[in-house]
Amino acid sequence: AQSVTQLGSHVSVSEGALVLLRCNYSSSVPPYLFWYVQYPNQGLQLLLKYTTGATLVKGINGFEAEFKKSETSFHLTKPSAHMSDAAEYFCAVTGSGYSTLTFGKGTMLLVSP
Amino acid sequence: EAGVAQSPRYKIIEKRQSVAFWCNPISGHATLYWYQQILGQGPKLLIQFQNNGVVDDSQLPKDRFSAERLKGVDSTLKIQPAKLEDSAVYLCASRTFGLNQETQYFGPGTRLLVL
Numbered sequence: 001a002q003s004v005t006q007l008g009s010h011v012s013v014s015e016g017a018l019v020l021l022r023c024n025y026s027s028s029v030p031p032y033l034f035w036y037v038q039y040p041n042q043g044l045q046l047l048l049k050y051t052t053g054a055t056l057v058k059g060i061n062g063f064e065a066e067f068k069k070s071e072t073s074f075h076l077t078k079p080s081a082h083m084s085d086a087a088e089y090f091c092a093v094t095g096s097g098y099s100t101l102t103f104g105k106g107t108m109l110l111v112s113p
Numbered sequence: 114e115a116g117v118a119q120s121p122r123y124k125i126i127e128k129r130q131s132v133a134f135w136c137n138p139i140s141g142h143a144t145l146y147w148y149q150q151i152l153g154q155g156p157k158l159l160i161q162f163q164n165n166g167v168v169d170d171s172q173l174p175k176d177r178f179s180a181e182r183l184k185g186v187d188s189t190l191k192i193q194p195a196k197l198e199d200s201a202v203y204l205c206a207s208r209t210f211g212l213n214q215e216t217q218y219f220g221p222g223t224r225l226l227v228l
Contacts, residue, residue: 032215034216036219041221041224042222043117043219043222044204049216090156092155094215100161103157104155106153
């Protein structure tokens with residue numbers, strides 16, 4: 001069984017500030033981890049993913065995340081927030097093969113000028 | 114490459130009515146998923162198809178929900194009869210088959226409101 005916990009349903013930052021969105025997972029098998037972004041009235045877009053190999057993964061729009069097995073975490077960061085980053089962000093976990101994605105409840109990122 | 118297509122984008126119905134959603138996955142993607150996303154929550158898997166066979170429908174409320182993917186391409190999700198708690202966004206996603214092809218690609222979703 002797998003589960004995802006995203007700390008904070010809402011995170012507010014100022015434009016130019018560091019973005020940190022937290023994700024902790026639970027998995028009985030080696031996990032594959034994903035971050036998706038959802039803009040209003042749109043579907044989910046993949047930001048980045050970790051499967052195997054390098055634990056620091058870089059994604060689109062300047063985002064990156066680090067897989068820390070000892071902490072069962074996969075936090076999402078961006079050095080400098082932009083107004084266009086305002087959206088809802090979902091962390092998800094799956095195993096390999098036909099395993100399904102299990103999503104967290106999401107974190108709404110608010111960016112103020 | 115065209116993305117996952119869904120229709121309609123919005124639907125308003127009264128409780129006890131029936132409704133159907135359509136999904137066309139990315140060309141060549143053998144695996145297709147239907148998710149339900151209730152406001153304020155992450156998507157929850159309803160059903161997963163591999164080609165035209167069901168892989169996982171353990172969370173599909175089978176007394177009112179049904180889904181099919183007859184030719185292994187397009188898929189239809191139906192609700193009959195609808196309840197108020199079915200108000201949600203229904204997302205379709207697809208994935209290609211094989212090693213290292215774990216990314217699911219999502220459509221824009223169908224937003225359902227049951228009155």
